[in-house]
């Protein structure tokens with residue numbers, strides 16, 4: 325569904341050319357859950373903004389659902405089909421109430437009144453905010469504001485959601501809540517790119533894409549990333565505790581059916597060791 329070939333995006337800063345995304349190849353299939361990570365400034369946000377048509381490729385090719393994003397009218401269509409949830413819960417709401425906020429995006433797209441009502445109702449229900457539809461946005465918690473941002477995206481009926489470190493400003497409960505909501509949307513058929521700095525969120529994914537300095541350093545299974553590649557060391561990652569335990573067991577030659585990524589796998593191993 326998303327295909328990048330030798331894709332680049334450059335920013336000009338005075339005399340400097342910043343190669344924010346530099347010649348990457350990437351294919352993401354419809355219905356995938358892909359975790360995107362990498363250090364600050366590695367190009368994650370730029371890549372997401374390219375994929376949803378907010379930025380124009382400087383070089384290379386990018387297609388979304390077969391539409392070439394170097395073409396301006398295709399970018400307008402893709403902006404509807406691919407929606408982004410940004411980092412800051414306070415910077416995304418425009419309306420004073422949740423229903424007004426969701427309505428705003430629909431009005432902008434010329435959706436008629438009857439359909440609008442239906443979509444607002446459905447989107448707020450999907451994120452569990454139906455009871456809050458007339459509340460003041462300023463009274464919502466950070467997590468509820470992110471739910472509202474998701475509802476505004478869902479009302480536009482996208483088939484792909486991009487989360488750009490969407491939980492980094494939330495408390496642990498809010499973070500987990502939004503993460504689980506995103507997982508539910510994905511299980512129901514949404515294509516999701518989940519950009520995060522949290523390594524524990526990589527452990528639950530089937531596919532991890534790691535960016536560094538505008539390039540893709542790794543694209544594949546998290547198990548291989550943590551146990552068999554030199555990426556964690558090169559990027560100076562503190563390994564998640566589960567992986568440290570796996571490494572420790574492996575170094576001591578303890579036979580393992582598979583190297584653990586989740587707590588329950590470690591628990592299973594410990595039971596097997598008795």
Ligand SMILES: Nc1ncnc2c1ncn2[C@@H]1O[C@H](COP(=O)(O)OP(=O)(O)OP(=O)(O)O)[C@@H](O)[C@H]1O
Nearest residue numbers: 335336337342344363364365366367368369370371
């Ligand atoms: N509008 C801009 N103008 C000039 N340079 C920019 C602009 N936006 C981003 N950059 C630069 O492009 C590079 C990639 O930035 P980008 O925000 O895509 O990375 P990121 O991985 O999302 O970082 P972070 O994790 O900090 O959000 C960085 O060097 C950044 O300073």
